[in-house]
Amino acid sequence: MPIDEITQKVSDRYAKAASTGEQMCCPTSYDMGHLKTFIPEEVLNISYGCGTPAGLKTVQGGETVLDIGSGGGIDCFEASRLVGPTGHVIGIDMTDTMLEIARKNAARVAANLGYPASNVEFHKGLADAMPVDDGTIDLVISNCVINLAPDKRKVFQEMYRVAKPGGRFTISDIVSDHTVPQYLVHDTRKWGDCLSGALTLTDYINGMTAAGFLGIHLIKFSPWRVIDGIHFFSVTLTGYKLPPVPTTSSIRYATLRGPFSRVVDERGTTYQRGIPQPIIPEEVLLLNSPPFADHFLLTADPIALDNHDPRWTAVFPAQVPCTWQGHYALLAGPFIEAADDDHHIYRRGEPLEICSKTLVVLENEGYEPHFVVLNRAGDRVSGEAVTCSPNEGGCC
């Protein structure tokens, strides 16, 4: 399908959904009771996201937030509340009907929040050519939109262009565990359902990295659909556009505390647990950020750790029989490669089959946030059940 045709069909689909108030089932987990206290029903009824990028404690007071594919404005309005009256929110969407509903409700939301004027503006634009100035955004969010864009590489480049140095993104989107085959790519209905245009998790993260973002890691994951053996799941990822490197920092070494026995970062630097690794100032910036900071000891002088040190962490598998039940683990950053204490080497985005005792290891808090675990036995969707918002139907 030509790019213009995809874009037009997606826009027509969402214009129709917005004008009819079509209900869809999406893997979000909004607290609708809370949102209803300040966001009009008309907006909540046309929430078609697959996560809650603004509601994950990622938005800070006074920030400028950009929402790509803002739809009826649900995440912009939640961001408006979180940035406070001194912050600023920009929503971009290509569909006029969506923009009309969002704009109409901006003043109402501001009044409900007790703001003197709305701090949200909505602009018409495409995700791959955004009407936003370079380096002006603290936080880029998006909710189930990038999968709908034909040229994702350009969208990732645009996100990097508009982010301030020191800025970051939090994006919810649908990804898959296998490349989506052409017969699905050319299915316009499934494209509009946020399935056909999905990238694999590996391609998604690689696209972000190629655009310049670093420290890309998972903050939420929900299994979604299985179609012809391809698992589609919703992920919320975050990552950084690093600020300029400070000229003065006393930190020169990083020692991996665990529980991984070895990791390789996005620059290709390898860290062995307990062994101090010399690092450059750029790595200091990154390793000081979540979720790295919990895994490393950052010091001016080299400090080695051994397994008697309370800062050393490890999770060993139980000495029990291991059964294969169809589980696969996908490392979802921030490392490109990581090893555990049972000879597994996980490579970012590549599903690795694991048995029951490894599944228990990966459920440990030191590992759990870094992995998507799927069950490929049969066609069942594994993991946490999807909460539909607001009612049953197709998604997005």
Ligand SMILES: C[S@@+](CC[C@H](N)C(=O)[O-])C[C@H]1O[C@@H](n2cnc3c(N)ncnc32)[C@H](O)[C@@H]1O
């Ligand atoms: C699945 S809906 C999600 C809307 C909103 N983020 C939410 O959570 O309710 C997708 C939205 O993205 C917009 N959209 C899709 N592709 C786009 C693109 N390439 N550029 C700009 N907007 C796009 C659609 O018009 C629609 O409003």
